[in-house]
Amino acid sequence: MGALTSFLRRPGPRAGVVLPSAADSKVKHRPRIKSGVTLVLFAGLFATPAHAATGEAVNPWVALAYLVSGVFFILALRGLSSPATSRTGNRFGMIGMLIAVVTTLVTHFPMRTETTGPDAMNVVIDGATTLEILAAIAIGAIIGITIARRIAMTAMPELVAAFHSLVGLAAVLVGWAAYLNPGAFGLLVDGEIGAVSKVEMGLGIAIGAITFSGSVIAFAKLSGRMSGSPILLPARHVINLGTLAAIIVLTALFAMAGPSDTMPLIVALTVLAFLIGFLLIIPIGGADMPVVVSMLNSYSGWAAAAMGFTLGNTAMIITGALVGSSGAILSYIMCRAMNRSFISVIAGGFGADDSGAGGGEAKEQRPYKQGSAADAAFMLEQAEKVIIIPGYGMAVAQAQHALREMADMLEEKGVEVKYAIHPVAGRMPGHMNVLLAEAQVPYENVFELEDINSEFAQADVAFIIGANDVVNPAAKTDKSSPIYGMPVFDVDKAKQVFFIKRSMGGVGYAGVDNDVFYMDQTVMLLSDAKKMVEEIVKALD
């Protein structure tokens, strides 16, 4: 037991010492550099290394290590309940991962050196060497850390989508590896793969493949490599449901098929799953991307859980369940914030169906007031309370730093400045919060929709920058509007509204006109968001 506790404790202080960014590389490498010693040590400790993570003869210590790793992942998410504890949480996550990886290495690599021991029968001829494994990890680490350091905060949604696709593809690869070499995973029952294992494997591959191709499309749409507008195939619902049904039938057939007949079934299963992931995401428009990203997050978790079932690995099952529910809850929050059902988001086509009605109707040009940066600066200075509503346009224009500068100057002049963030602002949950954090806006000044909406009545100025649909009163009044029922900010209650927008031509992602433009107290500031805010800053000087 002493050895175990020291094994568990070992990574702790080390992870605590190094800085977070450096920790990623160091924490994971160091124990492995020492692994020469460690491996020999543990090879003796673990009685049945070859079967450690497999279905039979689970070494209780190994199982315990994976359980501990799972618990660390729970703590990692728990830490995110407040910014103060979040960094510790992230470190717990790293420790959990380290335990899982080291445990696997320790239990699966010593057997290759035991050519004379009782495990000699299990010695593999073609398995990867420790060097190859470390090289593979190093390649991944270099790519991962480079991307993580360089990525702009505005590009977080597409980065997360890209990362999801990797988890999905990794799940497919692991599933296939387990299929091709079931013995290594301990899946053989009387010389063939057990039916339950085959169902788990089939589901894991299918969910992984859907995650992969879906995330690739989400990435392409989010990064502008592909048009964000929905692509609608005729009879898409029939095609999608048919493909899903075919996947389920194939999984069942795969589970029941004899050992010689499984290959075409699993190939067909994989191909169809890749296809359905693609088909599911292409009809979904830009405004629904927060839901899609969360949903794919959820899928990547379920894929990991399915693989955890196949391997009987607690760390993977716990993680999969955590990530799966996390993504599902985020999807739910996003849907609720748009007053849309999950099914209607998945069915897709939002925005496309309305473009005909919205554009064709050609509402008469209504009068609006246009102002200059100097007007805005003057009014802002006079105000007692200003509420800023950032949206995706702020992210596109990279205006968050200029905005913070403006807020700082106003605060120096005694103006109270608050930020109001709608749950679906931006392209992923919490996107605006991260951008404001990047610009060093104190998070105490940043409020959620329901916490601040009652304050607009006392606000002198509502300052809308790059948001549109989330302030549209049509959501409250116009039953025919596609955004009807969506909770929105009551900016019409503010004494004065400034609305930064590139031009009057564009509409929000929902493709609907916004009455806020034409209100008496609204002044439109038609310009690039960053340029406009910088001009206001100059005028405030």
Add this chain to the structure above:
Amino acid sequence: MDFISILSIFVLACFVGYYVVWSVTPALHTPLMAVTNAVSSVIIVGALIAAAAADVPGAKWLGLLGIVLASVNIFGGFAVTARMLAMYKKKEKK
């Protein structure tokens, strides 16, 4: 482990996940996605097993490729989460 014990762990973990995730502050939803992404790459365990014990040559390369992909995610995911969370820290001092 038999199927029922695995299923029990899974179902209980779903409930744990449900309550833990609801307690996450909305301001940290983006870091939440980044970190869940990183931890879901625990699938690297499967890739390691595949690469280590490949009697079938193809399986080894699938495993190694899986290791690379999962590592990108692990290192990238934790690093980018750490980077984001560090931004929330600076403001605390202010």
